[in-house]
Amino acid sequence: MSMTQAIPRPRARINNFVARFANVNGTGSASANFLFAKAIFRMGIPVTPKNIFPSNIQGLPTWYEVRVSEKGYLGRREGIDLLVAVNAQSMKQDIESVRKGGYLVYDSTKKLSPDLIREDIHYLGIPMMELANENFSNPRQRQLFKNIIYVGALSVLLQIEFEVLESLLKEQFAGKEKLIAPNITAIKLGMDYVREHFDYPLDFYLERRDLVRDKIMVDGNTACGLGAVYGGATVMAWYPITPSTSVAEAYEKFASQYRIDPQTGKHHYAVVQAEDELAAMGMVIGANWNGARALTATSGPGVSLMNEFIGLAYFAEVPAVLIDVQRAGPSTGMPTRTQQSDITLAAYASHGDTKHPLLFPASPEECFRMTADCFDLADRLQTPVILMTDLDLGMNDHMSEPFQWDENRKYDRGKVLNKEELEDMGRYGRYLDTEGDGIPYRTYPGTHPSKGAFTTRGTSRDEYAVYTEDSAAYKRNMDRLQTKWETAKKIVPAPSLYQESNQSEIGMLFFGTSTYSSEEAKDILEEKEIQLDAIRIKAFPFGTETEAFIRSHKLVFIIEQNRDGQLRSLIINEMQMNPKKLVSVLNYDGMPITADNIVLQISDYLKQKNAVPHDLSETLI
Amino acid sequence: MTYLKPLFRHPKLPKNKLGYTLKEYEGTISTLCAGCGHDSISATIVQACFELSIEPHLVAKISGIGCSSKTPAYFLGNSHGFNSVHGRMPSVATGANLANKNMVYFGVSGDGDTASIGMGQFVHVIRRNLNMVYVVMNNGCYGLTKGQDSATADVGSASKSGHINPFQPVDLASLAVELGATFVAQSFSGDKQQLVPLIKAAIQHKGLAFINVMSPCVTFNNNPGSTKSYDYVREHMQATGTLDFVPEREAIKAEYAAGTDTAVSLHDGTVMRLHKLAPEWNPEDRLSAVNAMQQARAKNEILTGLLYINTEFGDLHDILNTSDGAFNTLGEKALCPGEEQLQVINAGLR
Ligand SMILES: Cc1ncc(C[n+]2csc(CCOP(=O)(O)OP(=O)(O)O)c2C)c(N)n1
Ligand code: SF4
Ligand SMILES: [Mg+2]
Secondary structure, eight states, X not given: OOTTTXXXXXXXXXXXXXXXEEEETTSSHHHHHHHHHHHHHHTTOOEEEEEEOOSSSSSSEEEEEEEEETTOOOSBOSSEEEEEEOOGGGHHHHHHHEEEEEEEEEETTSOOOGGGOOTTSEEEEEOHHHHHHHHOOSHHHHHHHHHHHHHHHHHHHTTOOHHHHHHHHHHHTTTOGGGXXXXXXXXXXXXXXXXXXXXXXXXXXXXXXXXXXXXXXXXXXXXXXXXXXXXXXXXXXXXXXXXXXXXXXXXXXXXXXXXXXXXXXXXXXXXXXXXXXXXXXXXXXXXXXXXXXXXXXXXXXXXXXXXXXXXXXXXXXXXXXXXXXXXXXXXXXXXXXXXXXXXXXXXXOSSSSOXXXXXXXXXXXXXXXXXXXXXXXXXXHTSEXXXXXXXXXXXXXXXXXXXXXXXXXXXXXXXXXXXXXXXXXXXXXTTOOSSSSSOOOXXXXXXXXXXXXXXXXXXXXXXXXXXXXXXXXXXXXXXXXXXXXXXXXXXXXXXXXXXXXXXXXXXXXXXXXXXXXXXXXXXXXXXXXXXXXXXXXXXXXXXXXXXXXXXXXXXXXXXXXXXXXXXXXXXXXXXXXXXXXXXXXXXOSSSOOBHHHHHHHHHHHHHSTTOSOSXXXXXXX | OOOOOOOOOOTTOOOOTTSOOGGGGBOSOOOSOTTOXXXXXXXXXXXXXXXXXXXXXXXXXXXXXXXXXXXXXXXXXXXXXXXOOTTXXXXXXXXXXXXXXXXXXXXXEEHHHHHTTTHHHHHHHHHTTOSEEEEEEEOSEETTTXXXXXXXXXXXXXXXXXXXXXXXXXXXXXXXXXXTOSEEEEEXXXXXXHHHHHHHHHHHSSSEEEEEEEOOOTTTSOSTTOTTSHHHHHHHEEESEEEEEEOXXXXXXXXXXXXXXXXXXXXXXXXXXXXXXXXXXXXXXXXXXXXXXXXXHXXXXXXXXXXXXXXXXXXHHHHHTBOSSOXXXXXXXXXXXXXXXXXXXXXXXX
């Protein structure tokens, strides 16, 4: 049936392809597309779905891209093998995006216009609307089941097990059993049509594996919300902004399940939708000051607004947890696209000499764990701690290690004096560095009737929290904060190294969602006989491992998703590294970085003469 | 430079029910200008807390930035204070209050702090009916930045430099009533008689109690052209009534003439008696309060006293249905769902 039978069929590829769905948002395609991705996951095959959506509620193009990788690569890959085109608006562009020899699945209820025909791809027309109209009467159902029909068609073309689809539908509609039968009918309509009209499977298809094991599939924002509940947060103050909104929603969802007092039905949590991000951060600081764990979640524009408050928390030494789900800036930028471009903003947020610990999760499991860890770190360091996630991680489902919690884990509230301790001590000095780590003792308001009270302030004060404009006292305080920063280096998560000892003079360094494609790029380069050592940064400030890695390589590629090489600047600034040996590998078009892109940039760079500098004396530690 | 008061105790100082003297409620020595209205307000807060026998350490004082926002250091030295950032006291107070519902929260702000930079937070903390006393020390100017007009300066009023304010003023008390504040009062820093019972009632009120206190700035805004000067306020004050704050357990039977009295029961069982001077006004009727305020305004009078009260409305904790203990005392057991539950969650994601 293919119009282009002349195109030779390549060798079959198993569990290795990219499928893209071009839909109109607001038409119910999301659940059909998710059904497709989840079915592959259930067949034990590594899969990564990504939503590419507009800043709009209804009527504009959206895409859902699913990468299947037997080798377990979870980054985005370029080159679309199969495209399901059900959006007339973007059809031309969609057809152009299919790789040579790839497939286009389209709704053939209406004939394709001749200018949409490409000679080098296969066309698989399925009369989706016609089938839906013939079999369903309700107009809304016709629209929804059109989507399910293409899932059914793909299940034959790509060999998705019918039983898997069936059980997923049963789970999805548990409690609404009436909906199961028509969904199954729609699946079968698609399946039958393909069986009657096309050769199947395609030259790439799926085969059950056991590669998923105990992994889970979830988005990063849900994991952050859950991490905040596990981490003991009782106050969540927030202001709606894509892509962070679902962190607050997830927190509230889990808290309303697990934080209800069994006796009274009352809540051990409070969620406040604030009037803006300033107020959200103010509430977080107020709650932490008074001894509760509190957090907020936002994106770049919100962090910009919070700057003054972040500086207050730094200087007044109040813990705070902020989740920054980064999106493409500057300004409103591309609000529904991804980037890692708030690094500088977050690291040095606020006026004066300020700096803040940042954590960089790369998976939902890390979103969960690191969110919980942020609370311990903020309490231990008495300072704001910022979790730097992004739209790609936050809003897309990711295959991830399962969540884990040590049943014996106690919250580490840091240095807090209770009533007895205050009673037994001499004069209490809120800002006295008694242990030499730069971290003084807190005490919560209301602890002791006559000891420990003081005024917390953003103005200069002495060790006893008494207002002062004495230069020496001011400087002592600033120096102590620097000592605290040195302590932070030792307690934030250490990086992971990909080799026990150096194998190459050249290294690559990455963090967050750049991890997936960087790891894949490392393997591809190795196949091309370019050996690179690798390190993944998990936190700022950088510790000794990161410093040693950079010092012991002649050249380090720093892979990040922003225009200005923000992490590279931070490395140069904080560790006095020679900029000459730090080469940026960047992607900032709003789409998740791909391995091919990284490979291309690195191999191009290495083709230059004298790519690896020989004149650097500080290369060995 | 620090100013610590000598801890000299007069043996005959009267003690309250907790055995504390007034001294236990004082703060460090004020660094404000001599004669500043703000200091008088601090003194009334000290007096009110002393008279109510409030445990000082169970009070939190939160402020923004300005001369007014410095005052928390000058009252209740045994209470924790938080001198935060300009205009954002309400959000910090909201967080603090959520963390521990079992304390008394004083929010102190200025007219610049509230009516300009902090207007948004003022509006929203009222909407949420946070259980706190919100005091604006209103001097019609920016004291700390040396006397610029604030948004509460009256149109046509002259600053010390002779500059005439061309803009309409923000009337914070009317606005608070309009926004649905559940307790709105207005007073004058020089009228301790009126202010002490108002503050006591505000502490006892469950919900947001807003008190707009005219508080002349002797350095920048006490000249004859200013409507926030001592002389002007004294001459144009018009009291809605006198107020006796009477805890129920010592209930004194009404001494007032029938027909001019209003008794208001508060959440904790205490009763407030208001002796009405303005006959057209009923403090539990919003329309009547608005009407009285508008009439005073038309006459360039400043209506003082308890202007409006509503004891029906729940505070933010009621609205959010939070548990009774303070959040800051909850441990892992109440907060962490545990590993077993996590396995159930994991299973649902496969
Ligand atoms: C973000 C910010 N902008 C400006 C200032 C400067 N500033 C300090 S106090 C103040 C005005 C205070 O006026 P008000 O609240 O009326 O207090 P007052 O001093 O009159 O009691 C200003 C503008 C500041 N501290 N922070
Ligand atoms: S400048 Fe005005 S408001 Fe500030 S302390 Fe002096 S008198 Fe008071
Ligand atoms: Mg003022």
